[in-house]
Amino acid sequence: MAVNFVISPAVQSVLEELEIQRKKIVSTNYKGWGLILGGILLAFPVTNFGGLIAGLLVGAAAVIPGGVMLYKISDDTAQYKSRFKKEVVGAALSSVDQCLTLDPTNGISEAEFTSSQLFTTGIDRYHTEDLICGKVDKTSFYFAEVHAEYKTETRTKNGTQTTWHDILKGIVFTADFNKNFNGVTVVRPKDFGSSIGAWFSKNIFSVGDKNVVELENDGFNKNFVTYSTDQVEARYILTPAMMERINDLNQRSAYTVSLSFINSSMYVAFPLDKNYFEAPVYKTLLRADLLDDDISILGFMYDIVHELDLNTRIWTKQ
Template sequence: MSTNFTLPPAVQKVVAELEIQRKKIVSNKLQGWSFIVFGIICFVIGVVLGLAILAIVGFIIAIPGAIILFRIGESVSNYKSRFKQEVIGAALNSVDKSLTLDPNRGIVESEFTSSQLFTTSPDRYNTEDLISGKIDKTSFYFAEVHAEYKTEVQTKNGRQVTWHDILKGIIFTADFNKNFNGVTVVRPKNFGSKIGAWFSKNVYSFGDKNVVELENENFNKNFVIYSTDQIEARYILTPAMMEKINDLNQRSAYTISLSFIDTRMYIAFPLDKNYFEPPVFKTLLKPDLLDDDMSVLTFMYDIVRELDLNTRIWTKQ
């Protein structure tokens, strides 16, 4: 997934303003951390050498640094908010006027769970950057999700808590114009890879009796199909649909997974970075500023066309 996106002149002006704000944030961060590090060094030396005055001075020096870092929190939030609303928002409009971004919303945890892509319930859940739109008859939305579960082990030093990812990536969902009677899940077959092994533990688990055998060699190399309604699964996964899912999977960085439930289709895309975030310690004034973000955006936007979801082979009952 790659693209070259040129910022409109009006947006370039916003980026120039944000670059000034970014530099000020970096300067304040460096100043704050300088006070803190120097204060800690003085404090440690004072403690080691038994110089109480030096230790106290070190503690006092660190206080302004902590205050500086605390105060720039609002500036950082404003910087990120303006970038998402004014820069990413303009990029969305360049693709389709119907696209909207809500940085503070996402896929709610209850929907994440009810998608039945995952067996593990999250102990910690975060979602943001909800992007919604409509192409012809098909409404869709997607958002970044980071869902985790924890394990606890009792050791001689006390209870040790470890956090594990259920999903770090994007959940995409679209209207399928069909009230499904059952649940159909398409999961990766290649469990040899890291992502495949991850899915083998976390994707919704069905019994062997729920396996659906379909005559598509390429599809069967990549995926295993499970369904509570074998007939319905065959109606959903037509030869044309399987080819399109294969093509979509080829374009994705990691193996995707899908579920068809109620009236919607869900797709999980594991990703290795957080998108739609402005850099803080790197300049905004670079030609490829939005290339990665636009690659993901156009990829998600094209899913409706890739899977031909506007062709209504059913009507809702």
């Protein structure tokens, strides 16, 4: 669905104030890095003609002030980003739906991420932020950005080399399905040839081939394989309308989405190639499309929630 949002005069005033702060941050960053780069470049010819000590002194005379400028402006940058999330993104969400709330420092806990059974790879590093909560009719939902990683270590002649791999870098969405599921149903990408599909095939909740659910939707079956420990329940969950919604979401997403239905919740994980709800630093805030991408994410969520509501009308928790 299309989510309508118009920047209010109050938010516009905040944006104009933040734009001044943004320009100061950019200017200071350029000056700071310019001094550091200039100091390094100047140090080489001075070293050649005046010796190492002279080169270091000349370089330090520019590098140190540049570093101090960057250190001091880092606090302003953090404050700028925090105000943007709270006063701009928060206001935008409230204007779309007053029940929507944003908590920039909270997210999906690692324990819940693991219990969703979308992924079984052990997590070595986990970060989550920007928890958004809301309710549409009887359906409560929340979602947050998640970056879960695992590491591999390789022994080389120079020592141990650590490499980090993404389990998921994107958004995890969950909604109350208003039904206690008897089994576990998992919908995973069918295209295991792609890099992200390969990760999903290794990481998603492991069920055997005997648990494959045959669904009468060619478009859905082309993109996904469905597994469930309860075949009848899986068909109640994945109605024709629900499969069309998932297909639509998948087409609008950068990578193939993945879903699980467990306990009384639905989980959707979809990788993203950018962070949302972040203040731009090197682009102006005073543009009409400033929040278009952020608000479009809400459209994804509302599409799912509205379809969920159709199912909650025929199911109740036992």
